[in-house]
Amino acid sequence: MGIACVAFIGPQNNPMYLRSIDPASDDLYMKLHYVVHCSLDAVEEKVLLKRGPGDSQDAYLGLLYPTEDYKVYGYLTNTHVKIIVLLDDEGTVKDEAVMRVFRRLHGLYVDTASNPFHKFGLPLSSPRFDGAVDGIVSIYRGAGASQGGFMT
């Protein structure tokens, strides 16, 4: 229940970070890579759709598309970095909660990119980053649990 996977994709559609929150087998990782990869098309579609004059030009893209196991949510920064979050919540999902998670993930990415040793385009591999992502994900999980879902 809650966030199953967090992914950051760079401006050239290069995967920078993909992490399954629960420990995952290689097969599951392949599946997650596939789902995230497909979601990039959905991101582009959403952006094109939102180009109308009345639409809010926001970074949060909302639900991109539902698969059989997950709901895929997207977020596009001004620097063309895409943040994809896979939820396996069965009940209704609160948009504000997901938006909050995205904002914090964006903030984390900005702080990480501000590191003088950071190289753009390369994958993000840092235990501190992993820990921070865990922290953000656990906040969402906490919020979801308080809405009365079953926790197995």
Next chain:
Amino acid sequence: MAGIPPAPSPGVVGKKPARRCAEVCLELLCAESVRLFHDKQSGPAAAAALEAVGYRVGQQLAERYTRDKPRLGDTLEIIKFVCKDFWLALFKKQVDNLKTNHRGVYVLQDNGFRWLQRLSPPAPGADPGREEAARQLALSYLHLPCGIVRGALCHLGVTCTVEADPKQMPSCTFTIRIMA
């Protein structure tokens, strides 16, 4: 004064005021970095190295300053963002004049470029040799900001070159040429 943080008010308990740095530290750092790079390498190589440093910084600042902004659409919106919010955050003022030939060339004019304020302009009526020397010195200080602007623009999706021209110090123009 940008330097001294305000004393915490008695009502606020436990929240530390944001840490700030005196502006003179930034000015000294810029001046020293110009000197350092020019000592270690000869002219064009030092310029390229400073520009490369600026490029990286520009990319990182672009990430930070576009963070909570609505989506920037086309090239003109991105350039306007650089002229207003980005310039304001970096140089404490906005660009004074923006001109374009609508064919990929934008000229930004700043009538009081902050990072040149400490360079004494040549006395009016001085001989051209001295003016040229002052201009060359100013150019060496402009590689870093040019790199920052280029890094920010490229990171936002606008591939371009940025050249600076210190016409009348401290007034300075930056010419952005979009690469197709």
